[in-house]
Amino acid sequence: MNKVLMSGNYVIGEAAIRAGCRFYAGYPITPQNELTEYMAEHIRSVEGGVFLQSESEIAAINMIAGASAAGLRVMTSSSSPGISLKQEGISSMAACELPGIIVNIMRGGPGLGNIRPSQGDYFQATRGGGHGDYRTIVLAPGSGQELADLTMTAFDLADKYRNPVMILADGMMGQMMEPIVFKKPKPRVYSKKFMLQGAGNGKSKFIRGLLLDPIDSEEHNWKLARKYAVISISEPRYELYNIDDAEMIIVAYGTAARIAKGAIKRLRGSGINIGLFRPITLWPFPELQLRELAAKVKKYLVFEMSTGQMLDDVRLALQGYADIKFHGRPGGAVPTPAELANVIAKIYKRNY
Amino acid sequence: MIIKTIFSGFGGQGVLVMGVSLAHSGMSKGLHVTYLPAYGAEMRGGTANCTVAVADEEIASPVASEPNYLVVMNSPSLFTFQNKVTSGGTIFLNSSIINDRPNRRDVKVVCVPCSDMAQELGNIRVANIIMMGAFIKVSGVVTPEIYLNSLESIMGSRKKALAELNKKAFSAGFDYVKIN
Missing domain, CATH: 3.40.50.920 (Rossmann fold)
Incomplete structure (x- = not known):
């Protein structure tokens, strides 16, 4: 196995591409800019890879929601203030059961705060952050190697539970260089029936988060809650x-x-x-x-x-x-x- | 064994390259390494510093409370970091542009006029590599061969002339310091 010396932001990018991420949208913010930079340079060199620098963080999260609905493995990244902007989209992805990775390289807050490493977004990440009864799986890597491994795991978990997954690190993890060995990612397991790729001659498909009938909506909420219950038993890591x-x-x-x-x-x-x-x-x-x-x-x-x-x-x-x-x-x-x-x-x- | 080093100087002096090259050569030797740059609103002419840890066991914290070595390329860096160095540690200083000396008696001081030496070699930008020559000789963290190989793989093989100059610069620093 070949060891490489890479900074955390690059590691996330490389691991994501290896895990099959084919759509990345993001908007610049320190201290995660190197991740956007890495995706800009490298995702297009794999077949079907799309990089988009969006006009805003809100646009980026909605772009990955769209690409996820179409069946791609998707990722966006930002740092604390930018992640606040993405919350409506994350809530929406949870409602529509769309897999996707959101990377938060935390900085000092509240407000614009500063660009130094911090852990002030724990509540926002683990309590959902956006509106409604939903949960986001949150992974907290503790080393460069774990950034690589957990980024790949994040894509597997997102597909398995059809849920957004957040990678929560901070400026130090993003900037620090450590020797990394990239492991072989697992093959993707995700049914075509969840992808909107044209109905052909079959029944038309749609994905929506708007459920006007309160009884339908309640049933949907309980369905999500049962999924979260399974995750909270099966997935704790420490x-x-x-x-x-x-x-x-x-x-x-x-x-x-x-x-x-x-x-x-x-x-x-x-x-x-x-x-x-x-x-x-x-x-x-x-x-x-x-x-x-x-x-x-x-x-x-x-x-x-x-x-x-x-x-x-x-x-x-x-x-x-x-x-x-x-x-x-x-x-x-x-x-x-x-x-x-x-x-x-x-x-x-x-x-x- | 765990060795922590802080490299510090003006942005543009190649301070971060010093750190990355040491970290890379530590990795090539099969050791555990971390490289942590100070990031932020840094720019050419501003301040730049980074911390490198090299160890034969898992490195817990990439931050150095008491570094074994401090390499300073300008005066402000000396005043910022000299008190952090562990007792019995070593401070390498760029004596071409630093007139002050550390006010501590419990550390060794290695003075290398690396900016002047770089100018003699015809390129001020290799002052950092001259300093690395001195650093590798005194610290012995890795062999000169491993270091030079790592330096080449970081710089890429695009510029052959630059690689030659780097080797010359490294030797100049390596030969400048005498170990007794």
């Missing part, structure tokens, strides 16, 4: 790190989990034994798997580059089972492992 003999466990995802690992390594020599629980799917959140840990370990510290959003999900999983503390650096601030190690050591010592 990583355990240094859990054996840990007296306290950090819960963190993405870049924050990387920093937490660095802090845990620093603390090893000082007799402070800390583990890490890293959710890889943010929705579905690996709630039961986290709760299982509480049988052994009673102290938890949630660390996020936000004021505390995943904290809610950790509370839903652990409230009443364990003690939960929080440390956050919102707005684009990224702590060093040394700084986090100090915070962990203080909380650890206060606890014992």
